Amino acid sequence: MKLSGFINSHTEQIIKQWESVARTLGAPANQLSTTALRDHVKKILQEIALDIVTVQSVRQQKEKIEGTAVVAVDDESAAATHGILRQLSGFSLAQLTAEYRALRAIVLRLWLPQINRISEETTYDMVRFNEAIDQALAESVTTFSDQETRTRDTFLAILGHDLRSPLATMAMAGDSLSRLGEPKDSVRLIGARVVRSAATMNAMVNDLLEYARTQLGGKMPMIMETVNVEEICQAALEDASAAHPDCVFELDTSGNLIDSFDSDRLQQVFSNLLNNAAQYRTTKQPVTICAKGGPEAIIVTVKNLGPVIPSKSLAAIFTPLIQLTVEGQSHSRPSTSLGLGLFIARQITEAHGGTITVESNETAGTIFTVKLPRRKTLQ
Known part of the structure; x- marks a missing residue:
C-alpha cells in the first residue's frame, strides 16, 4: 500500500x-x-x-x-x-x-x-x-x-507603559508635596495616589520576580507556618482595594480556616485573583472572596460578574504572558495586566499541593476556585 x-x-x-x-x-x-x-x-x-x-x-x-x-x-x-x-x-x-x-x-x-x-x-x-x-x-x-x-514584545510594551503610569503619578505627587502651603485635604488625596501607585508597581514587580524564578528553574521557596486564611484573605482584599479604590470588595468566611501555609505566598495568590476580578467586573456589582474551611481542604473562591470569558481563553488562562480576552466587554479597564498574575497564582497553589480552576458563564459570572488540602488533621 x-x-x-x-x-x-x-x-x-x-x-x-x-x-x-x-x-x-x-x-x-x-x-x-x-x-x-x-x-x-x-x-x-x-x-x-x-x-x-x-x-x-x-x-x-x-x-x-x-x-x-x-x-x-x-x-x-x-x-x-x-x-x-x-x-x-x-x-x-x-x-x-x-x-x-x-x-x-x-x-x-x-x-x-x-x-x-x-x-x-x-x-x-x-x-x-x-x-x-x-x-x-x-x-x-x-x-x-x-x-x-x-508575545514577548507585547509583554515588554505593556510593562513599559504600565510602570510609567504609576511612576508619573508618584513623581507628580512628590512635586506637589515639595511645595509649601498645600491644604491638608490635598495632601491626603496626594498620599492616597502614591499608595495606589506603589501598590500597583509592587504587584507587578512581585509577579515579575516569581515569573523569572520559574523560568530559570528555581524552586519556589515556601515558609510553612500556622496561619488563619481569613486574615490572609483580608490582607489581600486591602491590597486590591488600594489598587482599585473604585471597586467594592466583600469577604465571606466560614468553618475552620487555620492550617499550615505560606501566608505571604497565599496573599499573593488571592491579591492576583482579586486584582484580575476587579479589572473585568461590572461597575454595579462587588467582587467577592469566600473562604470555607472543610475537614479535608480549605476552599477559597473569587467571583466577579462581568463579560463571559470564552472557552478558548479559559483553556490558556493560566499560561504566562497571555492577555485575557472577554466577550461583550462594554467598559474600559485599566491596562495593568502583564499576563503573569494568574500564572503565578497557579504556581503558588500547586506548590501548596492544591489546585486552581476557573469557570465563566452569564448567570454565575467568573469564579476562580482555589482548593488547598489541609496539612494538619482537624481534632
Whole structure:
C-alpha cells in the first residue's frame, strides 16, 4: 500500500496512538482536552499525504533538502496554525518538536509492516514523507517562534507603559508635596495616589520576580507556618482595594480556616485573583472572596460578574504572558495586566499541593476556585 493512501485510510488509528504519546510530554499537553490536543493534527496528516503524491521538481527537492523551501505561514497551512496554537497553549519548542518526532515514528511503524518488500517506490514514498513532515515541522516552528516574539514584545510594551503610569503619578505627587502651603485635604488625596501607585508597581514587580524564578528553574521557596486564611484573605482584599479604590470588595468566611501555609505566598495568590476580578467586573456589582474551611481542604473562591470569558481563553488562562480576552466587554479597564498574575497564582497553589480552576458563564459570572488540602488533621 502506498504511504499516502495508508495515511488517509488509517488517520484515526495514527492520531489515537499519537495522542497517547503526546500525553506523556507533561504540562500542558497532559492537561488539554482531546479536541484541544489533537487540534490540527488530522489536517496536518492530510496535507502530508497530499504532499507525498504531489509532483515536485529537482529544484524543489533540492530546496527541501537544503532547508530553503518557502515556509507557508498563511491560514491555509494546518502546520502553521498548529505552531501558533501550541505557543498560546503554553507548549515549549521542545514539546512541539517532540510531537512531530512521535508522529513520524508512529506513521512509519504502522505502515512498514504492510509492505511485503522494500522497493524503489517504497523508498521514494519514505523520502517524500520525511520531506513533508520536516516541512510541516519547519512551518510550525516558524509560526511558534514568531508568536513567541510577538508575545514577548507585547509583554515588554505593556510593562513599559504600565510602570510609567504609576511612576508619573508618584513623581507628580512628590512635586506637589515639595511645595509649601498645600491644604491638608490635598495632601491626603496626594498620599492616597502614591499608595495606589506603589501598590500597583509592587504587584507587578512581585509577579515579575516569581515569573523569572520559574523560568530559570528555581524552586519556589515556601515558609510553612500556622496561619488563619481569613486574615490572609483580608490582607489581600486591602491590597486590591488600594489598587482599585473604585471597586467594592466583600469577604465571606466560614468553618475552620487555620492550617499550615505560606501566608505571604497565599496573599499573593488571592491579591492576583482579586486584582484580575476587579479589572473585568461590572461597575454595579462587588467582587467577592469566600473562604470555607472543610475537614479535608480549605476552599477559597473569587467571583466577579462581568463579560463571559470564552472557552478558548479559559483553556490558556493560566499560561504566562497571555492577555485575557472577554466577550461583550462594554467598559474600559485599566491596562495593568502583564499576563503573569494568574500564572503565578497557579504556581503558588500547586506548590501548596492544591489546585486552581476557573469557570465563566452569564448567570454565575467568573469564579476562580482555589482548593488547598489541609496539612494538619482537624481534632
